[in-house]
Structures are given as C-alpha cells and as structure tokens.
Amino acid sequence: MSNLSALLQGALTTVEVCALAVILGSVLGVLLAVAFQSGSKLLQFLVRCQVSFARGTPLFIQIMVIYFLLPALGIDIPRFYAGVIALGFNSSAYISEMIRGAILTIPPGQVEAARALALPKRLIWAHITLPQVFALILPPLTVEFAALLKGSALLSVIGLVELTRTAQQVIGYSFAPITTWLQVGLLYFLMCYALAFATRYTQRMTSAYRPREAI
C-alpha cells in the first residue's frame, strides 16, 4: 500500500504545480488581454505573437526551452517553479483568448456609460469589465486546469517528481509497470473527471452572467 501513498504524494505535487500555474496563467492572461485592448498596434502584435507561439508549439518543447533558458538568463530556481513558469506561460495564451472572448459578450453600453460618467480606465477595468469577465471565464478555466493536469505529466521529463515521475520511481523498485501505470491513469482520470463536475457546477453558478438569447 506504500506504493499507492507514494503515488498520492506525487498527485499532490501535480495538483500544486497546476494550481500555481493556473494562477500565474490568469495573471499573465489578464495582462495580455488588457494589453491587447489598449489599442496600441505594437502591443497587439506582440500579444498575437505570444498567443500564436504558445498555442502553435507543443507544451513539451516550451517546457524544454524554459527549463534551459532560465539558468542561461541567470535565473536559478528549483524545477518545481520552472515547471510552474512553463505551464503558466502556456496557459496564459489560452486564458487571454478566453478573456478576449468574454469581453466581447459584455454589452458595450456598460463601458460607454462608465466613460460618459468620466470613470478612469483603470476603474472601468476593475469594477465593470473584469468582475464580469471572471464569472464568464470560470467554467472554461476549470477546463484549462484539466488540460494542465494532463500536460503536467511532461514535467517528469525535466525531473520534477510529480505523479508520472513518481510512477517511474515506484516501478524502479516494485517491478510492476502494469499495475502502477493503471493506478496512475486512474488518478489522472479521477482528477480530470472531478474537474468536469466543477465545470458543470461553475456553469450553473455563473449562468446569470451569460448573455441571454436576443438581447
């Protein structure tokens, strides 16, 4: 039974990495979306490049580039945080796209009204746009979390001892690859499936914020 407890420990690390990555990705995603909406052509071009690169190249390659690039830039941090940065970089592109989509569903009259009342841009973002955006992207954010859980298996390649790496270590002394990989698959499945329920739950919770048919 100690094998299973080792795997559960690994699963905990997987969840920790992904949770931090979603937070980092959300912060970066908001910055990217705000930069895109700023109206500056240069910023829009840079955001487009980041989104296209992060979505058009494999997560595996992004992990490798970031893992080797950070020390070359003089940033010496543990593997755990290199993993968080790699996953956060990847998900920021997806999250910024979600935010852009959500902004489009907010009636433009709200921002126009706020501008007419001379509310500063900063406060329009903080009090009108972003709170609604947050409610709108909560369900797709849980989907992104599930995608990161699956993607985080690739962090085993840079030696981060998460669920997949733990499984390799367990197989090293238990010599039971079939049982171990089936257990690992089951753990990933349960985590992703739980998130599918979270998606449905958040969809119901935030349905008031979604536009109805024919406004």
Next chain:
Amino acid sequence: MFDFSVVTFGLPILIGGLFNTILFCTISIVLGLVVGSLIAIGRVSGGSWVRVPAQVFVEIMRNTPLLVQAFLVYFALPQIGLRLSATAAGILVLSLFAAANFSEAIRSGILSVPKGQMEAARAVGMPYFVMMRRIVFAQMLGFVIPALTNQIIGVIKESAALSVITVPEVAMAAQVVVGESFGPIEAYLMVAVLYWLLTGVVAFGMGILERHVTAFRSPPGSGRNTGKTTISLAESHS
C-alpha cells in the same frame, strides 16, 4: 548567447525528424478520422452495447495524459507478451488518442444536422450508410472542420511527447542535436519554430478546406434555408 553553429549543424537532423513527425502524424490522423467516425456513429445510433464501451473509451483517452498512455503501451504491455517497437507503440497510442478526440467533434457535427432529415432519408428507403454520407457528413463538414482543425493541431503538438518513449520524431532529433552540440536552447527553439510553421500550415490549409466545403451555402436570410424551418415545425408537431 545564441550559437549559430548549432543551427547549421542541427538543422538537417531536425528537418529529417520533422519529416518523420509529419509521416507519423498523418498516419495517426487518418486512422483517427476513420476510427473516430465509427465511434461517433456508434455513439449516435448504436445500441447500448456499442454506446457504453465507446463512451468509456473516449472518456479514458480524453482524461489521461498521452504520456501515461504511451508508457502503459510501450513499457507495460511487454509484460503480458505484447511487444511493440517504439514507433509502432507511438503511432498506435497517437491514433487512439486522435480517434477519441476526433469522435467528439464528429459526434457534435452529426447532432448538428436536423434529425428530421435523417428520418426523411430513411423514410424514402435510403440505406443507412448512404444516408450518413450524402445527408449527414456532406452537411456537417462546415460545422466540424473548425473543431477538427484544433484537434488535428492538438495531435501534432501531443506527438512531441512520444520522443520520451524514443519514437524518432523531431523532438527526439532535438535530443540527438543537444547531445552532440550542447546547445539545448538553440536546438529546442529551432524545434519550436519548426512546429510553429507546421501547425501554421495545417491551420491555413484547413481554413482553405473549410471555405471550399461551405462555398455552396447560401448566406443567412437569403431564403434558401427556409426548408429548415418547416422541418423544425414538423418536429414540434409530432
């Protein structure tokens, strides 16, 4: 900081790996489309003895990492006497992964075609597979291709993980270049650019295909689609 000698040394090796990536992905995508279509048809119109196993298969493939699936097939199956080469195991896993993901896109496409049309086709005696091809698949392509494009690009991106079980594709070629030249940043950045080009070309090509299959459609409101309203009215009466 950026060492261009790694580029001149590594690029031929990486291009060779890229051709393997394209080959393996093409095989997996074609197999995935065939198996995925069968799964989608089974889930829409099969009995529960088809629907339940198909759904279980799709849920398992979509909710576990490709890497774990690859490890299970390549390292665990030899224990029960099923020994596959790395390439065969990689293509098998990638094809099943593609089939599960494609089947969801195709299934929603089938469901997007009004049910009355299928019933009408069956009522005039059209055989099931003729009906599927001429009525359902012909109409759903414009609906399915955008979703399918994302899934196909997803398969290409996921294929990079197969280098971990030593499938000789472009990410594996990068490891060879790194081992010879000690320039991991240069090597992996080159691979990233190659993938970027590949997925860009695929997205562009699928965009052309989408315009091609939706060209026959009349613009909304021009009156040619009025048949649809009649059908939905007829359905609401039944």
